[in-house]
Amino acid sequence: MKRLLILGAGTAGTMAANRLARELDPHEWHITVVDADETHYYQPGFLFIPFGIYHRPDVVKPKRDYLPRSVEVIISPIEVIEPEQNRVRLARDSRTLTYDFLVIATGSRIVPDETPGLHEHEWHRSIHDFYTADGALALQKHLRHWQGGRLVLNVAEMPIKCPVAPLEFLFLADWYFHEQGIRDRVELTLATPLPGAFTKPIAAQLLGSILEEKNIHVETEFNIERVEPDERAIYSYDNRKIEYDLLVSVPVHMGADVIERSGLGDDLAFVPTDRHTLLAEGFDNIFVLGDATNLPSSKAGSVAHFQVDTFVPNFLRYIDGLDLLPAFDGHANCYIESGYGKGFLIDFNYDVEPLPGRFPLPGLGPFTLLQESRMNHWGKMMFRWMYWNILLRGKELPIPAQMSMAGKWRPS
Incomplete structure (x- = not known):
């Protein structure tokens, strides 16, 4: 019997386990999923917790x-991956698992210790994050009683999970403080290492203009060097200083520490991965999905979904002796909350930046691309139900895994 081992039961790992459990003959394949934690988090929802939504x-x-009963589930930290021996050692009981094929879906994590002064005595006091459940809940308590001042949102370094989330936080903060009647007492600033509001020009121009309309200041190319928590200030490597009363940090993101221990990652512990086949570079029986990759695609749930959609049929070809197809195109699809019950939608891939248009039906929508609408907001709100009931369970959605240009146009 052949053994398929999936490391990580987050978004990508769970979807892959469900899809492959249906496709592979249980008399020929044994599927095992390993994860250190019993709890699954809907990470896009962390954004809404600070505002009580x-x-x-x-x-x-x-x-x-959310894992099929036919799959063996092991809850244990992973000590090390030993690819040359086709085995994985668990930390809990020193058990060794062998495999014929390995899927690494170990995700990414925030590492606030990478920025001097960030993760010290003011952490979850005057310095907060919203990329963890505990951080988002602590920030909710802080905002509930905050009376205003300088709120600075700093992105420490790219890549991060959901690159538009910092913008969404500020849009929602603008709305929230208006609702609280204190917007005139709040100064909002985005300090980003990027040269603009977003990485792609057309979307960056649009989102940048919205930040300006909402009176949100943007400090571009701000590469944070340190935090001075007692001084309540952040400093960049070029010695720029931004003072704050409340710092909302998006810390450095890294891959799982087991990737670092196993020598499989780059400098940030992300696994070098073929951008189209999702095969780990240098190995013919290891695939990488979701945030664990070093791909130039977004680290987002939609990307994991489209990766799994292309990976599963490709994997079935591969085990039948056929060559892998260059199937994944970097497709990402993200709703952007803009506040006041409205939102945007962007759809793009490796080669095509977000463009205006209609989605998913050309000319009909019902969602608009790069255009604010209430329908886009409700799409974001409906996604939570779809995530728990459709995506995680590996069910099909009527959205092609590869990005389509149908219904899109390039502005002049």
Whole structure:
């Protein structure tokens, strides 16, 4: 019997386990999923917790509830991956698991210790994050009683999970403080290492103009060198200083520490991965999905979804002795909350930046691309139900895995 081992039961790992459990003959294949944590987090929901829109029960479910019964589930930290021996050692009981094929879906994590002064005595006091459930809940408590001042959102370094989330946070903050009647007492600033509001020119121009309309200051190419928590200031490597009363940090992101221990990652512990086949570079039986890759695509749930959609049929070809197809095109599809019950939608891939248009039906929508609408907001709100009930369970969505140009146009 052949053994397929999936490391990680987050978004990508769970979807892959569900899809492959249906496709592979259980008399020929044994599938095992390993994860260190029993709890599955709906990470896009963390954004809404600080503003009281979502609460902890909205974003937390048991992982076992979303994995098929035919799959062996092991809850244990992973000590090391030993690819030359086709085996993985677990940390909990020193158990060794062998495999014929390995899928690495170990995700990414925030590492606030990478920025001097960030993760010290002011952490979750005057310095907060919203990329973890605990951080988002602590920030919710802080905002509930905050009376205004200088709120600075700093992105430490790219890549990060959901690159538009910092912008969404500021748009929602603008709305929230207006609702609280204190917007005139709040100064909002985005300090980003990027040269603009976003990485792609057309979207960056649009989103930058919205930040300006909402009176949100943008400090571009701000590469943070350190935080001075007692001084309540952040400094860049070129010695620029930004003072704050409340710092909302998007810390450095890295891959799982087991990737670093196993010598499989780059400087940030992301696994070098073929951008089209999702095969780990240098190995013919290891695939990488989701945030664990070093691909230039977004680290987002939609990307994991499109990766799994292309990976599963490609993997079935591969085990039948056929060559892998260059199937994944970097497709990403992201809703952007803009506040006041409205939102944007962007759809892009490796080669095509976000363009205006209609999605998913050309000319009909119902969602508009790069255009603010209430329908886009409700698309974002409906996505949570779709995530728990459709995506995680590996069910099909009527959206092609490869990006389509149908319904899009380039502005002059």
